[in-house]
Amino acid sequence: MSSQTISERVRPALAGFEPYDPAFSPCNINLSANENTHPLPATIATGIAQALVDTPLNRYPDPLANGLRDELAAWHGVARENIMVGNGGDEILFNLLFAFGGPGRALVVAPPCFEEYKNFAKMCETDVVEVWRNPADFSLNADALVEAAKNAAMVMVTSPNNPTGDLMDSSLVQRLLDNTDALVLLDEAYVEFAREGSSLIPLVANNPRLMVLRTFSKAFSMAGLRCGYLVANQEVIEVLAAIRQIYSEDVLAQAAATVAVKRRGEFAPVLASIVQEREYLCKGLAELPNVVQWPSQANFVLVRLPHAAEVRARLRDEYSILVRDFSYSKGLENCLRITVGTHEENERLLQAIGQLIKGD
Numbered sequence: 001m002s003s004q005t006i007s008e009r010v011r012p013a014l015a016g017f018e019p020y021d022p023a024f025s026p027c028n029i030n031l032s033a034n035e036n037t038h039p040l041p042a043t044i045a046t047g048i049a050q051a052l053v054d055t056p057l058n059r060y061p062d063p064l065a066n067g068l069r070d071e072l073a074a075w076h077g078v079a080r081e082n083i084m085v086g087n088g089g090d091e092i093l094f095n096l097l098f099a100f101g102g103p104g105r106a107l108v109v110a111p112p113c114f115e116e117y118k119n120f121a122k123m124c125e126t127d128v129v130e131v132w133r134n135p136a137d138f139s140l141n142a143d144a145l146v147e148a149a150k151n152a153a154m155v156m157v158t159s160p161n162n163p164t165g166d167l168m169d170s171s172l173v174q175r176l177l178d179n180t181d182a183l184v185l186l187d188e189a190y191v192e193f194a195r196e197g198s199s200l201i202p203l204v205a206n207n208p209r210l211m212v213l214r215t216f217s218k219a220f221s222m223a224g225l226r227c228g229y230l231v232a233n234q235e236v237i238e239v240l241a242a243i244r245q246i247y248s249e250d251v252l253a254q255a256a257a258t259v260a261v262k263r264r265g266e267f268a269p270v271l272a273s274i275v276q277e278r279e280y281l282c283k284g285l286a287e288l289p290n291v292v293q294w295p296s297q298a299n300f301v302l303v304r305l306p307h308a309a310e311v312r313a314r315l316r317d318e319y320s321i322l323v324r325d326f327s328y329s330k331g332l333e334n335c336l337r338i339t340v341g342t343h344e345e346n347e348r349l350l351q352a353i354g355q356l357i358k359g360d
């Protein structure tokens, strides 16, 4: 009889991983996961509802979601062959490491950043090289990043960065491309909230190692849908097409995302409101004593304040407001990340934090 436990049978690279816990608890105001807290614009919701009703469920999806790819390609001024759709941006990040990582290869990241880069790299037995940001202002250490990337298979950088909110300089992206041989994944999950012209998708045409990730989960108000996409060189897309889970993007997600792209102009008022509300929230936070914040081009703000973990717990328990606690993460001591909500949500958050701080 075998005496191996189940956990001993797990592939060594996967030992120790635990189910993802979004630390969600029921609350009135959820500003913890960087979702768009506005529902879909009513006109788009109606269009999507009709598209879903018209979608038969008995047939398999188009594996590559070509209808959606064509809409995305037209939007971004590229060809269908430059687009890969995935079950959320997360699936594409995983597949990039599955395809281009592996034993003896390294991924360079610049923490504090999205934790999944490192998790997926480890699952795919890829070494992780961390080039930490400046602990005071979270600026990137450009020279160290370029040096590290010289020996790496891939670099993953984020613009605007989660959780620090800063945009990446296009000149640094270009330096990474020109001075190293690494694949460069630029994660633009939040770029729709940044100032006009921030996306570096236009650089893909002349830089075959640049890959830009986008998602429907943030600006497009569809985190529950699970749809993201990559804009990259045709050869990169062909590799991803060959190794992906063939039907990961279901027919309903394809139909809904296609409507959203066709009618993307209708999101403009919501996006403008979130950007305006970001300024309102930052101004309000700046008026509170002992609250440090970093300038953000995304739909969230990172703050540092005394007793952050306790403030976060009291916001949840006494005000039913959920924000993300980063105080236990390396480099983010006493930091909370607050998603920009609707005006009313932001107002209530500011009032609550103000009261908690005064009561200190």
Ligand SMILES: *Cc1c(COP(=O)(O)O)cnc(C)c1O
Residues within 6 Å of the ligand: 034, 087, 088, 089, 090, 091, 114, 158, 162, 187, 189, 214, 215, 216, 217, 218, 223, 226, 227, 228
């Ligand atoms: C939210 C997010 C993504 C993608 O999320 P999906 O819901 O899987 O599309 C990717 N990168 C960063 C930095 C994010 O915050």
